[in-house]
Amino acid sequence: MRLVLANAEEQVSRDAVTYSAWGSPLTREGYLQRENRLRTHAWSRAELKMWLLCEAPGEVLASCETYRTDSFLRAPDGTLSAGDSYAIASVFTEERLRGRGYATKLMDLLAAELERASPRVHSAILFSDVGAPLYQRSGYRETPAWDWRFSPEPGEPSALVDRLLQDTDVGATLARMRRPDAPFFYWPTAEQVDWHIERERIYAELMPRPRPEANGAIAGDSTALWYMMGRTGTLMVLMLDARTAEQAAALLGTARRVAHRAGLSKVVLWEEPATAPLVAKVTGGTRELRDGSLPMIRPLRPGLPSPELTPIPRALWV
Structure with missing residues (x-):
């Protein structure tokens, strides 16, 4: 299994698959319009990537999106060190493929990829609607919600x-x-x-x-x-x-x-x-x-403070 960066055509194709999870109450056509508009928004154009877990060409086992976001580490003297963190969204495995560990494999491969993405990398953050255990297996820790x-x-x-x-x-x-x-x-x-x-x-x-x-x-x-x-x-x-x-x-x-x-x-x-x-x-x-949207953080570098100490406003959600 390998991690693949989706191209524009693959992103649109994946929208049709994820409608069952996130489309309601929009029609299928409305959902596809929503995804296109969000993907062409200025923030998405600059920071969004879609990732596919594949076993063979064209065979997608699971997928997710990442958005780069600014993060700051405070030194003991109060000075701030700016860095890059990555918000993970839309983690999805089709129902016929669930129960085989594909989402966990995706998260593990993605974390390794993100650790190499920037010399000033800090963390990955996601908002779980399926509880904590799935993502705990990949090194994520929840914050109060x-x-x-x-x-x-x-x-x-x-x-x-x-x-x-x-x-x-x-x-x-x-x-x-x-x-x-x-x-x-x-x-x-x-x-x-x-x-x-x-x-x-x-x-x-x-x-x-x-x-x-x-x-x-x-x-x-x-x-x-x-x-x-x-x-x-x-x-x-x-x-x-x-x-x-x-x-x-x-x-x-x-x-x-x-x-x-x-x-x-x-x-x-x-x-x-x-x-x-x-x-x-x-x-x-x-x-x-909170019911759903549980914030969970995975450090991508040593020495990051405990996730319990990190404030999470709703503006960070993806």
Whole structure:
């Protein structure tokens, strides 16, 4: 068995196979349109690769995608060392081929490939919907995964904050956000965040449904970015940089009002260590163990800090 980098034709061919896993509620045609648009997005064009596990030419046993993302290792004196990490997505084995260890073999060969991909490589990260054991066999370790859920509420969104943010504000918004005070962390680019918002645009067109009136907000020194998960009717907070409990409440209250006006069913925030104490003081939230999207990290170099210490905002998900 060997690892093969898919060409453009093979990528499209694989889309037709993976529709059964990730296509609903879109039609097959809609799913193929979605995959094409995501693949031609600026972030994907720069950072996406599809990998195939093959035994013979044209015989695909399993597949996955990788997206290069920026990561930072903090030295004891606080200085940051920039590096390359790789987010792994869409790990798939056809049902007729499951139970033979192909996904594990794919993960093992891919890790070896990624270790050679960059002289400043840090890690691989994935988000498991099948629990931890499958990926633990390939050296991945899970991080804590809790959600804060809020119900939508009526009201004027702009009344609670200084400014509502649009998709054109992502770059400037990221620049004002504080980077985590953690020994190791990932930090998305503006294109990476916009890739999520592109999903919002796609589902708004294909389902169809109205887009939310804002993709984030500013309250004092605090900032939030979010997008609509059209497939599930969720307003998902991508990043939250909250400096006080009051500002956290204002930002999440605005998200709830935006969700209500867009006809969405809930607001979801992935818990992070830095903001968890502030979010816990916001009334109306429920903290729940996350069902799916379990973050798991595999070091690709010695000396990487424990995955449990790494903050994982939703903007990192692929």
